[in-house]
Amino acid sequence: MNIFFTVIIPAQSNNSYLHDETLPALEAQTYRDFEVIIIADDMQSFATELKLYPWLSIIESTKPPGVKRDIATNQSRGDILAFIDDDTAPLPNWLKNADKLFSAKDDIVASGGPGILPPKSNFWEKVFDAILVSFIGSGGYTYRFQKEKERKTDDFPSMNLMVKKDVFQALSGFGNDYWPGEDSKLGEKLRTMVQKYILYHPDLVVYHHRRTSPFGYFKQHWKYGFMRGMFFSHGDKNSMRGVYLLPLLFVVYLFVYLELIFAAYSLKQKDTTLYMGIPLAIYLLGVIFVALKNFFKTYNPLLFISILIVLPLTHITYGVGFAAGYTSVLLKKRETALKNN
Numbered sequence: 001m002n003i004f005f006t007v008i009i010p011a012q013s014n015n016s017y018l019h020d021e022t023l024p025a026l027e028a029q030t031y032r033d034f035e036v037i038i039i040a041d042d043m044q045s046f047a048t049e050l051k052l053y054p055w056l057s058i059i060e061s062t063k064p065p066g067v068k069r070d071i072a073t074n075q076s077r078g079d080i081l082a083f084i085d086d087d088t089a090p091l092p093n094w095l096k097n098a099d100k101l102f103s104a105k106d107d108i109v110a111s112g113g114p115g116i117l118p119p120k121s122n123f124w125e126k127v128f129d130a131i132l133v134s135f136i137g138s139g140g141y142t143y144r145f146q147k148e149k150e151r152k153t154d155d156f157p158s159m160n161l162m163v164k165k166d167v168f169q170a171l172s173g174f175g176n177d178y179w180p181g182e183d184s185k186l187g188e189k190l191r192t193m194v195q196k197y198i199l200y201h202p203d204l205v206v207y208h209h210r211r212t213s214p215f216g217y218f219k220q221h222w223k224y225g226f227m228r229g230m231f232f233s234h235g236d237k238n239s240m241r242g243v244y245l246l247p248l249l250f251v252v253y254l255f256v257y258l259e260l261i262f263a264a265y266s267l268k269q270k271d272t273t274l275y276m277g278i279p280l281a282i283y284l285l286g287v288i289f290v291a292l293k294n295f296f297k298t299y300n301p302l303l304f305i306s307i308l309i310v311l312p313l314t315h316i317t318y319g320v321g322f323a324a325g326y327t328s329v330l331l332k333k334r335e336t337a338l339k340n341n
Contacts (some may be wrong), residue, residue: 003033005078007072007084008072008073009037011038012041013042017087021118029094030096031094034082037056038057039069039072040058056076059075079165080102080164084158091206091207098162109196110167112153112161113160113203113205115157118204121209124210124213129304131311136283151199151200155238157284192237217314221316224318225319226321226324229328230326231325232244244322301320
C-alpha cells in the first residue's frame with residue numbers, strides 16, 4: 001500500500017520561488033500520491049496556481065510559520081507530513097525515495113534530507129552556501145546543506161522535514177509560536193516524549209535558497225543565535241551542545257583579546273598578547289582555507305574576499321544573538337520572580 005503524503009508550506013503570499021520553482025518541482029514528482037497545502041497570509045494571490053494544480057489547496061492564516069504548519073496539519077489527509085519552505089524545490093524522486101524509506105523501516109517516525117544550493121542562485125547565495133557547507137562555518141551540521149552519510153539526529157530544520165502524522169499529533173505538533181526554532185522544539189519532544197530520532201537521509205534532496213543579501217543573512221543568523229540562546233536557557237538538551245556555545249565564546253575571546261592589546265599597547269608591553277593571539281591565528285587560517293578552496297573552484301576574487309569577511313561576521317552575529325536570547329530569558333525569570341514577591 002502506497003503512503004499518502006501531505007506537503008505543507010507556510011508562506012506570506014505567492015512569490016517567484018513558489019510560482020517558478022516549488023510548485024513546478026512538486027508537479028514533476030515521480031511519486032503521485034500526495035497533496036500540497038500552502039497556508040499563507042494572503043490566499044487570493046494563488047488563484048492561478050489553484051487552477052493549474054489539482055493537488056493544491058490554500059489556507060489563509062497570519063500566524064507564525066510553526067503555528068501555520070499545525071493548522072494545516074488539521075486539514076491534511078496524509079499519512080506522512082512533509083514540511084518544506086516557500087523557497088524550496090524538491091528533486092523529482094523526493095517523495096518516491098521517502099516512500100521507500102518509510103515503507104522499509106516501520107521504526108522511522110521522522111526523516112529529513114539536505115537542502116542544497118539551487119543551480120540558479122545569485123552571488124551572495126553562493127557566498128553564504130560556501131560558509132554553510134564548510135566545517136568551520138557549520139560545525140558538524142554541514143549535512144543539512146549537502147549530501148552526506150545517513151545518520152540520526154534530534155534536531156533538523158523544517159525546510160525539509162517529514163514526520164508521521166499520528167506521531168506528530170501525539171506530540172501536539174510543533175505546539176509553539178517560536179520562529180525560527182519551532183523545529184528544534186519538535187526534535188526535543190521527539191527525543192524526550194517518545195524516545196525517537198529524526199533519520200537524516202541523503203536521498204531526500206531538495207533545492208533550498210540561501211539569503212540573497214548580507215542584511216537578510218546576518219538578520220537570519222542573529223535570530224538563529226537568539227533562539228538557540230533561549231532554548232539553551234530552557235534546558236533543551238539538543239540546544240546545549242558545545243558547538244552552539246562556540247560563537248559566543250569566540251565573541252568573548254575577541255573582546256578580552258582586544259582589551260589586552262589595548263592595555264599592552266598603553267603599557268608598551270606588546271609581547272604579553274603573543275600567546276593570546278594563537279587561537280585567533282588558527283581560526284583565521286581556517287577562514288582563509290575555506291576562502292581559498294572556493295576561489296580555486298570559481299577563480300572569483302570577489303567570492304574569496306567576501307568569504308573572508310562574511311565568515312567571521314557570521315560567528316560574531318550568531319554569538320551576540322545567543323547572548324541576547326539567553327539574557328532575555330533570565331531577565332523574564334527575574335521580572336516574574338520580582339512580581340511574585
